[in-house]
Amino acid sequence: MTTAVAQWGNSYAIRVPREKLRLAGLVQGDKVDIRVNQQGYLEIIPAGEAHRRIRPVHLMSYEELFKDYRGKRLDNRDVWPEDGFEGAELGAWSS
Numbered sequence: 671m672t673t674a675v676a677q678w679g680n681s682y683a684i685r686v687p688r689e690k691l692r693l694a695g696l697v698q699g700d701k702v703d704i705r706v707n708q709q710g711y712l713e714i715i716p717a718g719e720a721h722r723r724i725r726p727v728h729l730m731s732y733e734e735l736f737k738d739y740r741g742k743r744l745d746n747r748d749v750w751p752e753d754g755f756e757g758a759e760l761g762a763w764s765s
Contacts, residue, residue, distance in 0.1 A: 673685050691697065694716070701717040
């Protein structure tokens with residue numbers, strides 16, 4: 671979708687379709703931070719409590735991610751020793 675930058679008082683506004691906000695977990699009234707990244711693109715980052723509502727649209731398992739992989743190595747346990755998951759990776763791969 672392409673939209674235009676419009677004037678809104680002494681500021682400017684960009685319309686964001688409802689579906690895009692829904693996918694980002696945002697609703698009307700949420701606070702966001704707006705940044706310019708190194709490539710010069712605007713980034714809209716949920717601020718405060720809004721960031722807690724954002725969830726990936728589709729959680730993908732390790733097996734699903736690599737189901738069509740036809741390369742030589744998928745199992746690299748010899749590279750990563752079996753030391754058990756800790757911290758964030760435990761939650762990411764055990765669900």
